[in-house]
Amino acid sequence: QAVVTQEPSLTVSPGGTVTLTCGSSTGAVTSGHYPYWFQQKPGQAPRTLIYDTSNKHSWTPARFSGSLLGGKAALTLSGAQPEDEADYYCLLSYSGPRVFGGGTKLTVL
C-alpha cells in the first residue's frame, strides 16, 4: 500500500501562517485522492477539518483552508491561535483503500 508523508512537526507564531503538506509515494496528489485533514487534540477523538481537498466541516474555523500545492495536498492555517496546537493528519483515498499520513505535530509558540 502507498505511503503518505507529512512533516513530523511544525511551529507557528500566534497570528502567523503555516502550511502543512501531504504527499503520496505513488506520485502527485490530485483531487481524485479526495484529501482529508483531521485535527486531534490530546485525549480527544480526531475531528474532520477538511474533506475532498478543500471543503470545510460546519465547525471548521475560517482560518483553515485546504488545497493542492506542488503535487501535494496542503492545509494552510492563517492567523494561528493557541487552540490550534494539535496533531494534524491527512488521509488519502486510493480507489477504495485509504492511507493516513504519519501526522504533523503543530506547536503555536
Add this chain to the structure above:
Amino acid sequence: EVQLVESGGGLVQPGGSLRLSCAASGFTFSNYWMNWFRQAPGKGLEWVANIKRDGSEKYYVDSVKGRFTISRDNAKNSLSLQMNSLRAEDTAVYYCASPFDWGQGTLVTVSS
C-alpha cells in the same frame, strides 16, 4: 445532531475474537461509505476498513485482511467490525467514522 457510538471493546487474549459495533444517528446512514479507524497507544491514526453504501464493496488494510470483517445494516443504522485471530499489535482505540464525523472510540486490548 450526528452521533456515532462505538461499543464492544475490551480485553481479549491473543488469538481471540471481538465484535465491535457502531450505532449511527442524525444523518442518512445508507447514503455514505463508512470507515473503521484505529489508533494504537501513543501512535498515529490508521485506517482499518471501509464499506460502500450498500455493502457491495469492502476494503481492508493489509495487516487485517483475512482476520477482520466489516459489515453494515442500513435498516438498523449500524456498522460492525468482526475481529478474529487478534494479535497484540491490534491493541488500539477503534473509531467508527462517516465521511464527516467520528465516534469517541472503543478500546481494544489484546493481551494474555
